[in-house]
Amino acid sequence: MCTTLCNMSDFPAHRVVKQPVLRNSPLKNVVCQMTFPEILGLDSRAVRPIQIALSSKYPTVGRDQEMKLNVGAQGLVPTGEVRPTFSFRDNAGEWSVTLTPDSLALETQAYDDFTDFASRWHDVCREVVETMEISQRDRIGLRYINHIPISPEDDLREIIQTSLLGVAGEPLGGAKKLIRSFQEVVFEQEDGFVTLRHGLLNSEGNDTYVLDFDYFSEIHTPLDLQEQDQTLIDFNHAIFDIFKGSLSKDAFDSFKPEERKDD
Numbered sequence: 525m526c527t528t529l530c531n532m533s534d535f536p537a538h539r540v541v542k543q544p545v546l547r548n549s550p551l552k553n554v555v556c557q558m559t560f561p562e563i564l565g566l567d568s569r570a571v572r573p574i575q576i577a578l579s580s581k582y583p584t585v586g587r588d589q590e591m592k593l594n595v596g597a598q599g600l601v602p603t604g605e606v607r608p609t610f611s612f613r614d615n616a617g618e619w620s621v622t623l624t625p626d627s628l629a630l631e632t633q634a635y636d637d638f639t640d641f642a643s644r645w646h647d648v649c650r651e652v653v654e655t656m657e658i659s660q661r662d663r664i665g666l667r668y669i670n671h672i673p674i675s676p677e678d679d680l681r682e683i684i685q686t687s688l689l690g691v692a693g694e695p696l697g698g699a700k701k702l703i704r705s706f707q708e709v710v711f712e713q714e715d716g717f718v719t720l721r722h723g724l725l726n727s728e729g730n731d732t733y734v735l736d737f738d739y740f741s742e743i744h745t746p747l748d749l750q751e752q753d754q755t756l757i758d759f760n761h762a763i764f765d766i767f768k769g770s771l772s773k774d775a776f777d778s779f780k781p782e783e784r785k786d787d
Contacts, residue, residue: 542784543638543761543764543784544781544782544783544784545781545782545783545784546779546780546781547779547780547781547782548778548779548780549779550670550671550672550673550735550779551635551668551669551670552633552669552670552671553631553632553633553635553667553668553669554631554632554635554641554666554667554668554669555629555630555631555665555666555667555669556629556630556631556641556642556645556664556665556666556667556756557627557628557629557630557663557664557665557667558627558628558629558649558661558663558664558665558752559626559627559661559662559663560626560627560628560658560660560661560662560747561626561658561660561662562625562626563625563626563656563658564625566607566608566623566624566625566656567608568587570655570656571610571623573655574610574612574623574651574652574655574656575610575612577651577655578612578621578648578651581614581619581644582612582613582614582619582620582621583612583613583614583615584612584613584614584615584617585610585611585612586610586611586612586613587608587609587610587611588608588609588611589606589607589608589609590606590607590608590609590624607624607625608624608625609622609623609624610622610623610624611623616634618632618633618634619631619632619634619644620632621648623652626662628648628649628652630644630645630648638757638760642753642756642757642760645756646749646753649749649752650749653747653749658747659746659747660744660745660746660747661744661745661746661747661752662742662744663740663741663742664740664741664752664755664756665738665739665740665741665759666738666739666740666756666759666760666763667736667737667738667739668736668737668763668767669734669735669736669737670734670735670736670737670767671732671733671734672732672733672734672735672775673730673731673732674724674731674732674733675731676731680692680693680724680733681693682772682774682775683733683771683772683774683775684733684770684771684772684775685769685770685771685772688722688770690705690707691705692705692723692724702724703724703726704723704724704725704726705723705724706721706722706723706724706725706734707721707722707723708720708721709722711766713739713762715741715755715758716739716740716741716742716759717739717740717741717742718737718738718739718740718762718763718766719737719738719740720735720736720737720738720766720770721734721736721738722734722735722736722770735767735770737763737766737767739759739762739763741755
C-alpha cells in the first residue's frame, strides 16, 4: 500500500492517442466510477489509511449516511438500510473522491486532460483496492457531461445532428416556445454500453443543450488495474468520437479544437 498518492507512474500514458484540445470546451463534469462486491464493516477506522494516502491532493474529508435503494416495479425504492459515504476533496472544491461500501468514484469540474484524469483515477483506485483488499469488479464507467449554451437566434439543426433532435428540431404546430425536451438512448458496444442522455433545458431563461455520455461495462470480473486503465482509454476515445458525431462540423469547430502537443 502506498502511504502517499503515487506520482502517476504506473498509468500507461504512452498508450493514450492524444485527441485535440478544445479551447472552448462545453464540458461541465467528468466522473469515473467503479462498483464492487460490498465491503462489510466499512467505518472510519478502516478508511483512515486511505485518508492519509489521499491527503496531499484531497485533504478535505466528509462523512455522510446514504439510504440504499433498490430498483422495483415502482422505480427506486428505499430499503431502509443506511450505509456510510466518505468523501475526499481538494482545497479548491474542484476534485472529489467518493467511497461507499460498494463503489468508488472520482469527479471533477476542472477537467483539462484525459491522461491527468485517468492517472488520478489510477492512483486513487490502487490505494483503495490495496487497502480494502478488493479483488472483484462489478462495473466500471466513464461519464462526460457537456452543456452547450443556446442563444435565441441559434438554429439547433445547425448545432446538433438532426437525428437526435426530435421535437426540438421540428416544433409541433401550434406549440409555443419549447423549454424542455430530454431523452435517453442506449447503444450496445463491443465492450459495454453507452448511455446518451441529451436534450434542451431552460434554466432562469437560458437555454442549454446537454450531451451526457456514460460509457460502462457491467461484467463481474477479477479486478486488474492495468486492464482497467486500457478499458478507460478505449471508453474515452469512443465517447469523443460519439460526441463529435453528435454535432455539426461548425459547432465542433466553434469549440476551437487544437492539435495537442507532445509533452
